[in-house]
Amino acid sequence: MTREIIEYDALIIGAGPAGLAAAIRLRQRAQSLGQEFTVCVLEKGAQVGAHILSGAVIDPVALDELLPDWRERGAPLKTRVVGDEVLWFTAQHAVAAPRFALPPQLANEGLYVGSLGELCRWLAEQAEALGVELYPGFAAVTPCFDERGALTGVATGDMGIDASGEPTGRFAAGIEIRARYTLVAEGAGGSLTRQLEAQYGLREGVGESHFGLGIKEVWRVAPERHRPGLVIHTLGWPLGGEASGGGFLYHYGEDLVAIGLVTHLDYRNPYLSPFDEFQRLKTHPKIAALLQGGERLGYGARTTNEGGLQSLPRLSFPGGVLLGCAAGLLNVLRIKGTHNAMKSGMLAAESVADALLAGRQHDELIDYPKALRASWIGRELGDTRNVKPLLSRFGTVFGSLFCGIEMWLLAAGLRLPWTLAHPLPARARMAEARGFKPRQGVRPDGQLIFDRPSSLMLANISHEHDQPCHLKRRNTPDQEAARVIRFAAPETRYCPAGVYELDGGEVRINSQNCLHCKACELADPEHSLLWHPPEGGSGPQYGAM
Structure with missing residues (x-):
């Protein structure tokens, strides 16, 4: 041609x-x-x-x-950060980390929140x-x-x-x-x-990088609950010991709040669903009170490259x-x-x-x-080269503690001489399903908790249905059948868009739902899926994400 x-x-x-x-x-x-x-x-x-x-x-x-x-030119960054909190969540409570305990690298005051x-x-x-x-x-x-x-x-x-x-x-x-x-x-x-x-x-001598999956919604909340410039990060519940990562709440614009959950894609439990955990996050009393009566305006997801210096x-x-x-x-x-x-x-x-x-x-x-x-x-x-290896080795609680100690030492002028290696390729950490039980899902209520189909409507996805599937299998049919049994088809859970659906022991691919987050290629334990670009112009049509 x-x-x-x-x-x-x-x-x-x-x-x-x-x-x-x-x-x-x-x-x-x-x-x-x-x-x-x-x-x-x-x-x-x-x-x-x-x-x-x-x-x-x-x-x-x-x-x-x-x-x-850029300010005089009218760049769309208008909301400066004026409040900054780190909260430890349990299912019902939120404990604020003392400001004096947070290393200076975590300060956000004076930065900007926006789209x-x-x-x-x-x-x-x-x-x-x-x-x-x-x-x-x-x-x-x-x-x-x-x-x-x-x-x-x-x-x-x-x-x-x-x-x-x-x-x-x-x-x-x-x-x-x-x-x-x-x-x-x-x-x-x-x-x-x-x-x-x-x-x-x-990547010779480096190996695979490490990735996280960020899922985000944009809400318009009641004016009396809106605090422009407030930035909140959360740790703990709902991921707990299942995965490292955490949530965020950013107040900006005219009564807008960005809420999301980042799940590091090195968790072991193949039944974990980042989408369900994100929906669960919104039921926390502190978040539910903020969103109550609000309007959900946008939904989307993308992967983040978290390997840092060792993975470049x-x-x-x-x-x-x-x-x-x-x-x-x-x-x-x-x-x-x-x-x-x-x-x-x-x-x-x-x-x-x-x-x-x-x-x-x-x-x-x-x-x-x-x-x-x-x-x-x-x-x-x-x-920050040791942050991700510490989280991978010791989990959110102890990993965050050790990260904080290293950052405070750095602030005091003491740079630790060692660089920790990532323990394993992230995808290799996922265990076989036989050692775990399915996690209880969350029931959509149409107010705080939503399902994938209704969420995708807010992403304005557009794919020409009659085009080749852009998600390709690397496995043979026999290998694929064994993988589905071994890991209980984890792509049906880690995909935030419902692209993968278990049907009679086989996984059906609904590629028209794809958000282009690429979690399927980056999280699968056998690297059995490859993401390719669909027809140009396809995919989500995010407005202000």
Whole structure:
């Protein structure tokens, strides 16, 4: 098949904070030098922000560097954090951690609460004003290489293919987009990242990363209960000893509250359902009182890359680099990654600009990972490098205690000399179902507790039903039958969208429900599932998540 070919100086995959920051900085640098770097951003969502979901408490440090006048330009970050609490939950009570006991790295005062999707839409406007070409609705499916093995760009997916793989009347072939350098910023668990890691051995000596699943709702609550700028994080119930992770409550905007639960995907019990535990979280008296009589406006989920410094792959390779959550730059202690993602995009853009000015192309930008590790990203990830291993080894209670001790020692100027390794690949920790009993679910009441179908309606999911299934099995049928028995089909529980349904001993895939969170690929104990991009523009259509 002959594909149309379009060429640019720089191609960026993903219109999230990392990709957009890279695009803006590249054009800023070009204008300051009187150059004309052509920059293209591909986004698989139907519009910028459609697939963006985060808590989100945002540290503006990178935004201050990128666009110092962002407040005057009208960026959609209006609510500053003015209150900060960490609560330990039991089923009926909430105990506040004393402020003096919390390490300074957990402080959120002065940061901003808002919608990362709205911020990305605003960043896209700034990028376009600088001459960046943005193409939403185009999924990067296949990396393209030259005869030396260097990355030369990507091919986008064909449109208008039916479920049997045959072209329909609306068929349109994908295009090949070539660039002197390609910056991959597609988020955690991306399919292009997976292919590039395999092609270049980017994880040799590192192994798999560790991931968490964040499930979030946005509510409008009664004005008298709303406290703009209040940030609450919770530990303990409902996950308890079953899994590490915790909840969050962020008050912002006009009577809006973001509520969510992050479950680290290294739990043992295959019957655990992060979706059910999130619904259970809302029944806690402290949360139920806040949400009572409110209106649920949005629902969504995404995975987060929590491996930290020990799990960083090689970030550069011939022709390209990894940015943001594709690289794994989340600070798991602070539960923040937007500032690191943006800074990584800016550093990569500087490296690309230098290479373009020197007339180079398709070589390895080895100065980018060096600059990243020398920046405040490297210092921040270095400071928190032992957080996830401690939580994995000792659980939420003791792991948090040991993390707190290490952070206080660091604040006092004493940096511990050792770096703990992750004990196992996260997915390998899940045990066989025979050692556990099914957990009692929660009954939807339509007020606080909801089921998956009604939740998905708020995600505005759009998939062309007559298209190939984008979720692929790696197992043979016999292997799959054994896996379903051994682990009791855990994907029917860890998927927050009801994509997987047990039917007569087999798992049926309802791919049209997919939220693109990628938990199925990242959590399965046998790595039996692979997520591939569906037709461009498919998936959730988040408004302000």
